[in-house]
Amino acid sequence: MSADVTADPAASPAVASDSGGEPPVKRSTIFLHGSLALPLAVYGYPLAIWLPAHYAGQLGLSLSVIGLIIMVARFTDVFTDPLMGEISDRGRTRFGRRKPYIALGAPALMVSTWFLFVPHDGAGILYFLLWLTLFFASATMIQIPFRAWGAELSGNYHVRSQVTAAREFYYLTGLLMAAAVPMVIEIFADGGAVTEIFVAIWRDITGAFTGELMTRTPTSRAALTGPVLMGLAIAIIIAVPLLSTLIITTVKEPPPAPRERVPMIEGFRHLWRNGPMRRVLIIAFLVIAGESLRNAVSLFFIRDIIGIPTIGAAYFLYFISGIAAIPFWLWLGRTIGKHRAFMVTLGFVSVVSACNLLLGRGDYFAFFCLFLLKGFAFGGLQFLPLAMLADVVDIDSVRSGGRRAGTYFAVLGLSEKLAAAIFTGVALNIVGLLGYHASGGVDASTDIGVLSLRLVYCLGPIALYALSVPLIWGYPLTPSRHARLHAGLAKRIERKARAVAAEQATK
Numbered sequence: 320m321s322a323d324v325t326a327d328p329a330a331s332p333a334v335a336s337d338s339g340g341e342p343p344v345k346r347s348t349i350f351l352h353g354s355l356a357l358p359l360a361v362y363g364y365p366l367a368i369w370l371p372a373h374y375a376g377q378l379g380l381s382l383s384v385i386g387l388i389i390m391v392a393r394f395t396d397v398f399t400d401p402l403m404g405e406i407s408d409r410g411r412t413r414f415g416r417r418k419p420y421i422a423l424g425a426p427a428l429m430v431s432t433w434f435l436f437v438p439h440d441g442a443g444i445l446y447f448l449l450w451l452t453l454f455f456a457s458a459t460m461i462q463i464p465f466r467a468w469g470a471e472l473s474g475n476y477h478v479r480s481q482v483t484a485a486r487e488f489y490y491l492t493g494l495l496m497a498a499a500v501p502m503v504i505e506i507f508a509d510g511g512a513v514t515e516i517f518v519a520i521w522r523d524i525t526g527a528f529t530g531e532l533m534t535r536t537p538t539s540r541a542a543l544t545g546p547v548l549m550g551l552a553i554a555i556i557i558a559v560p561l562l563s564t565l566i567i568t569t570v571k572e573p574p575p576a577p578r579e580r581v582p583m584i585e586g587f588r589h590l591w592r593n594g595p596m597r598r599v600l601i602i603a604f605l606v607i608a609g610e611s612l613r614n615a616v617s618l619f620f621i622r623d624i625i626g627i628p629t630i631g632a633a634y635f636l637y638f639i640s641g642i643a644a645i646p647f648w649l650w651l652g653r654t655i656g657k658h659r660a661f662m663v664t665l666g667f668v669s670v671v672s673a674c675n676l677l678l679g680r681g682d683y684f685a686f687f688c689l690f691l692l693k694g695f696a697f698g699g700l701q702f703l704p705l706a707m708l709a710d711v712v713d714i715d716s717v718r719s720g721g722r723r724a725g726t727y728f729a730v731l732g733l734s735e736k737l738a739a740a741i742f743t744g745v746a747l748n749i750v751g752l753l754g755y756h757a758s759g760g761v762d763a764s765t766d767i768g769v770l771s772l773r774l775v776y777c778l779g780p781i782a783l784y785a786l787s788v789p790l791i792w793g794y795p796l797t798p799s800r801h802a803r804l805h806a807g808l809a810k811r812i813e814r815k816a817r818a819v820a821a822e823q824a825t826k
Contacts, residue, residue: 344472344482352472352570353485355421355465358558360493362432362458364634365551367614367739369501370436371747373544375757378442382751386615386744388444392451393740399459400733407464415572417464424460425563429556431457436552437545455736461563463732471573484649487701488642493558495638500554501547502631508543547631595707598790600734603704605787606665607738609780610700613672615746620776623760624769626680633690640694641701648699657707658794664699665788669781671696676777704731707794742783746775 371389374380380388407420414422431454438446469482621627652660671692678686750772751757754765761769 344478348570349472349482349485352469352566353482353487353489355461355562355566356486356489357493357496358555358562359458359462359465360490361497361551361555361558362428362454364494364497365436365548367611367743368618368634369544369547369551371615371743372618372757373548374438374447376544378438379758380444380447382747382755382757384444385447386747386751388448388451389747390740390744392448392455393736395452396455396459396733396736396740399456400463400736401730403459403463404467404730407467414567417468417572418567420460420464421563422567424457425559427457428454428461429559432552432555436548436555459732461559466732468572481649484645484698487698488645490701491638491642491645491698495635495642496554497551498631498634498638500550500631501543502629502635504543504546504550505629505631508546595794596730598794599704599707600731602661602787602790603731604734604738605783606700606704607735608742609783611739611742612746612779612783613776615743616750616772616776619750619755619757619760619772620675621686623764624680624773624776625678625682625686627683627686633687636687637690637694637697640691641697644695645698647695648703651699652703657703658791660699661703661707662788662791664696664703665784665791668693668696668700669784672777672780676773746779749775 371382371385374385375382403420407417431450435447435450435454438450469486472478472482618630621630621633627633648660648664651663654660655663671689674689675686678689750768753771754768755772756763756768764772
């Protein structure tokens with residue numbers, strides 16, 4: 320396999336693959352498969368941004384309690400994620416290894432989303448904990464088989480980047496759709512008419528750059544968290560069954576390898592000895608931790624520190640910038656290697672985050688510019704670590720002889736979820752215990768509470784990113800080394816197939 324195999328979008332209807340006998344992957348297959356990421360993104364945005372604000376502001380739970388509940392619910396993933404990875408890797412049905420669990424997870428996700436996002440009046444701690452836990456479990460049933468399936472579509476270093484990039488394109492599109500829902504609700508709340516919706520959207524998007532935004536007195540944004548979450552729940556309930564059915568019926572799973580089943584203890588022993596895997600896990604944990612620290616207080620920073628009334632429009636622009644930047648990060652990863660491109664991403668985001676510390680109330684133009692720059696890096700933060708992990712799985716395949724992408728993505732997913740749970744809780748507890756009040760904003764908060772909100776949002780992510788830099792800098796699985804690894808894997812599979820054929824011929 321050549322290290323510089325790339326897929327030229329204009330060249331052919333199929334993406335070039337390895338020379339080790341692996342068939343090429345059609346671009347239509349790549350983009351059909353990635354489509355399920357759209358609804359998975361729609362639920363990720365409100366979970367990080369809107370849900371804590373709603374349960375704190377409208378239902379009266381304290382930020383520290385909300386942070387604790389999120390951590391407790393997420394810790395159930397310690398059991399469900401590895402279990403789902405093992406089941407997905409080992410299971411064999413006539414429908415495939417990954418598809419049945421996606422089909423089962425879809426209705427469970429729809430039900431739990433509605434009850435979590437649209438709580439009844441008086442819903443308290445136990446209600447929040449129950450439906451959040453069920454929500455996380457149903458999301459795991461879809462996400463882990465889906466990611467593992469994507470890693471198995473191709474063994475080529477650069478084609479895998481394209482598989483991941485296609486998935487992240489849909490992910491960002493889903494986030495864009497998720498941001499459009501609150502933007503439209505904000506417009507209607509401010510007296511906008513259906514016939515003028517596109518004019519109002521354009522006005523909201525451009526208002527920060529023209530100065531018109533500074534003259535507006537909008538409806539209280541704290542009162543809109545309920546309608547926003549209901550709108551997002553409806554979007555998820557529509558999108559999940561449609562796109563789950565689409566990929567289950569149109570995308571084929573790869574054929575089974577000669578040996579797929581690896582004993583669990585042996586499998587985890589191989590995983591622990593996989594040095595690049597350990598690096599990717601720690602890197603992903605630290606980066607997700609930094610993003611979660613910021614996301615947990617993002618709405619409060621935008622609404623109460625900068626005073627921007629069009630929160631939906633801000634995130635809409637943010638995700639447009641992220642989608643537009645995917646080709647750049649894909650090109651950069653192909654040119655200098657995925658881990659080096661990831662290093663550039665973290666440095667870029669750190670500078671942008673630090674600049675936010677200089678902003679105050681009314682600095683709309685400067686904030687929107689920085690927010691767009693942060694959005695530009697969002698695609699790199701999302702898909703480069705996943706593309707790196709898909710390559711790491713090949714090390715396991717060479718050593719164990721199995722195909723266990725489900726287990727690897729389960730462990731990565733667990734690492735990411737624990738990071739999100741712990742540092743979402745940390746962020747909410749820091750600002751809550753130091754005196755920031757979500758329902759009352761800056762006027763009802765202490766000075767130290769407001770300062771803590773600033774520092775968590777601006778500097779917290781940088782500290783965690785910095786811890787990951789030495790691990791990324793010395794990352795060993797370069798394109799050339801992966802090419803040699805995959806060539807060896809292709810030979811091993813070929814020898815195994817010949818041995819199986821010879822054994823059958825003697826029977």
